Amino acid sequence: MTAxxxxxxxxxxxxxxxxxxxxxxGSLIISVFGDAVLPRGGRLWLGSLIALLEPLGLNERLVRTSVFRLVKDEWLTTQAVGRRSDYLLTAAGRRRFEEAARQIYAAQAPAWDRRWRLVLVVGELDVRARERLRRALFWQGFGDLRAGCFIHPSADLRQVFDALTTDGMGDTLPALMPLLAANPHLGASxxxxxxVRRAWNLDALAAGYQAFVQRYRPLWDEWRVPARRPRxxxxxxxARLxxxxxxxxxxLRDPExxxxxxxxxxxxxxxxxLCRDLxxxxxxxxxxxxxxxLRLASGEVPTATPLLQERFQPVDPLAVPV
Known part of the structure; x- marks a missing residue:
């Protein structure tokens, strides 16, 4: 069989x-920065990004427009090097991807300490602020039990509140109360x-995972045998991107x-x-x-760090966030 x-x-x-x-x-560019650029120092010359994405059907104009929009939305920032510029993830952009990376590159699902994390709205928030809070917590995996109660089984509440502050919602924190609710049962009751049924609708997410497996299993069949891999x-x-x-x-839609x-x-x-093995x-x-x-604006090649080899390594089952 040929290549x-x-x-x-x-x-x-x-x-x-x-x-x-x-x-x-824009979403694909964030994936590039998080998966390929962050482990190589977190910066990249725009010309290199354009060349990287052209084979996937993104022309120069689309890439430039998307990058400028990501700068405006404070995902990326720019740093001039002579007549060229490097683009970097902002502190907020880096934090957002690093939070996602804990899920993306985990070899297995985390163990549960049988404690629910709750965020209660105990102060006055107008309708607009409540909706903004709901959306922000949704993207952090929280389920909505209504009546101002949001729930998650394993979120780090300190990081949740830090993320709200970073996203410009620090003024809502006095109206919120974080709580831990212990479950005395050894397993799920x-x-x-x-x-779970009240807080999340898992049917659409399950269908998405099934479609993902169907889409990428043929690629796994091509790449799993070293002697038969495309050259x-x-x-x-x-394929990796x-x-x-x-x-x-x-x-992004999975409450983990x-x-x-x-x-x-x-x-x-x-x-x-499947994602881990492929x-x-x-x-x-x-x-x-x-x-x-990959090239920096200086012409240098950004070198990879050990971060790449740590991806999809087994996690410590006792390392459960508080």
């Missing part, structure tokens, strides 16, 4: 992406299951519930394993490609 015909699924996935009618270029490292990079981009978009609180045969577990297969050839493709 040309073992890359059919990978090439098909890339072609499908290129044919998308509406492309969220009927009350826990009822809370083009550019394909490895493009789309893999992480699609998985990250699912995780511990396994004991999830329905039986939850497809998110299969999606996590990513590890794609990592070495894609990094070889990035060594030749």
């Amino acid at each position: 040309s015909n073992v890359s059919l699924a990978t090439a098909q996935r890339i072609d499908d992406f290129r044919r998308l009618g509406r492309m969220q270029a 009927a009350n826990d299951s009822d809370l 083009d490292p550019a394909l490895a990079w493009q 789309l893999l992480i981009h699609d998985y990250r978009r699912l995780l 519930l511990p396994e004991v609180l999830l329905p039986a045969d939850w497809p998110g577990q299969q999606a996590r394993a 990513y590890r297969c794609l990592l070495e050839p894609s990094e070889r490609f990035l060594d030749g493709a």
Whole structure:
């Protein structure tokens, strides 16, 4: 079997992406910075980014427009180097991706300490402020029990409040009360299951994970046997980017519930394993490609850090956030 015909699924996935009618270029650029640029110092020359994304159907004008919008939205910032400029994740942008990275690159779902994290609205907030708070907590995985009560099984409440402050919502903090509610049962109880049903609708998320597995399993079949892998490292990079981009978009809607609180045969577990295994297969050839493709405004090649090798490593099951 030749390299040309073992890359059919990978090439098909890339072609499908290129044919998308509406492309969220800004979201894809954030995936590039979080997955490839952050482990190499967190900065990149715009010309290098343009060349990196052109094979995926993003032209120079679209990339420039999207980058400028990300600067305006305070995801990215710029730093001049002579006549050129490097782009970097802002402190807020870095924090947002690092929070997501804890989910994206975890080898397994976290253990549960059987304590619920609650955020209660105990002060006066107008309708607009309440909606803004609801959306902010939704993106951090919180379920809404109504009546001003938001719930999560494992969120770090300190980081939650820090994130609200970073996102310009510090003035709402006096109206909020963080609480921990202990569960005396060794496992999940009927009350826990009822809370999950009330706070989250998992059906759409389950369908998304099933579609992810269906989309990327053929790529796993191409890359899992070293002797049969496609030989083009550019394909490895493009497949890696789309893999992480699609998985990250699912995780943005995932409350990261511990396994004991999830329905039986939850497809998110299969999606996590598939993403982990395929990513590890794609990592070495894609990094070889990035060594030749990434440049700083100075012309230097940004070098990789050990952060890459830490991804998808088993986590300490006792390291549960408070």
